[in-house]
Amino acid sequence: MTSELFSPLSLRSGHMLNNRIAKAAMEENMAGDGQLPDKELFGLYRRWAVGGTGLLITGNVMVHAQALTGPAGVVLDKAAPLEPFIEWAKAGKAGGGAIWMQINHPGRQIGSDMPGVVWSPSAVAVDLGKHSNRFGRPVAMTPEQIQATVTRYAVTARRAEQAGFDGVEVHAAHGYLLSQFLSPLVNKRTDQWGGSLENRARMLLDVVRAARAAVSPSFAVAVKLNSADFQRGGFDADDARQVIAMLEPLGVDLVELSGGSYESPAMSGRPADARTQAREAYFLDLAKDLVKTSPLPLMLTGGITQRHTAERVLDSGVAIIGMGTALAVTPDLPDRWRQGREADEQLRSVNWSDKALASAAGMAQVRHQLRRIARGSRPTPNTHPAFALISEQRKQRRALRRYRAWLSTSQSAA
Helix, strand or coil: CCCCCCCCEEECCCEECCEEEEEEECCCCCCCCCCCCCHHHHHHHHHHHHCCCCCCCCCCCCCCCCCCCCCCCEECCCCCCCCCHHHHHHHHHHCCCEEEEEEECCCCCCCCCCCCCCCEECCCCCCCCCHHHHEECCCCHHHHHHHHHHHHHHHHHHHHHHHHCCCEEEEEEECCCHHHHCCCCCCHHHCCCCHHHHHHHHHHHHHHHHHHHCCCCCEEEEEECCCCCCCCCCHHHHHHHHHHHHHHHHHCCCEECCCCCCCHHHHHHCCCCCCCCCCCCCCHHHHHHHHHHHHCCEECCCCCCHHHHHHHHCCCCCCCCCEEEHHHHCCCHHHHHCCCCCCCCCCCCCCCCCHHHHHHHHHHHHHHHHHHHHHHCCCCCCHHHHHHHHHHHHHHHHHHHHHHHHHHHHHCCC
16 A cells, blocks of 8 residues: 555655654653663664654753753763764664654652752742642743753754654643743743744744754754644644744754643643544644645654544544654554555543643653663553553662662753
């Protein structure tokens, strides 16, 4: 069977993708000693690489060792040894496709039990109601901290290229630091980084300029952007349209559209304001409007699990479809689609009324599958979400002890 899904795509940098299917970033939280990738991540990405996916985008790699989304996050800064990342890139290319590194800073979305720093454009805490104490209290970044963080992104991009990755994706979605600067609900600054959308987008644009300048012209630079935050008064689809236009002159190859944050986890199908309740392709309606005006190719991620949905997304004008959870359950799904087959199973749904807890359980379920795939085992999609969540919490407590010890001995204050 032939399909546009399996046609190549040439990007403006000259980077060529051999099909239109991408493994979207999922936060693995599987770093080994020293916050480095190890054999588990190598095995996981090698399994995906031979399953027919044209592009693998890693889970977010941290640009700042004192600011991690979780205690088992991977860090690539100026001090990290490059050899484990070289091995990771090789594993991701084992099937002939490309691998990009997603690079990120969590900003205020850092657990309250984590050491390090909790930064944000303004001192506005994450609001999860009764779960708000899960996150630290943020402090507003100084201009010097903003500039130093821009430099960190550039350092990580350059080192990713040195390690053999084919590109980087700057994470500016899901409520992380660059998304926080874009959001009028979080960014209350009155200086050059606050107020108008142009000012709120300044840090993202500076990061992209710095990353693009730090790598070769043939190295891909992409951005992950919310199509909307799904919070009333927050970053919306019209803001996204304007930011995409701002990115076009900066040498960006691709913009991936997603949506939501911890406060409104639309990326897992659980938005706070119920404007996206689709079971598949959560953000397609918004993407259809953005495609009409976008000067850059767009990738759409969020809830795609079946081939007919993927083809419907491509028919809308989107250039690449991104899948996360579907590939955590069926790592060879693209090859199955080529053969006219679908996945045998899907991940067990989490229908808990507490959206924050349901989102955490959903992510724990995914990580449970990732670890099984990494070990060479079969996924177990029917794993009970409560079991996955408890198991994940135990692993993260052990990882937190390791991270605290590593940070205290190897890192100095920013």
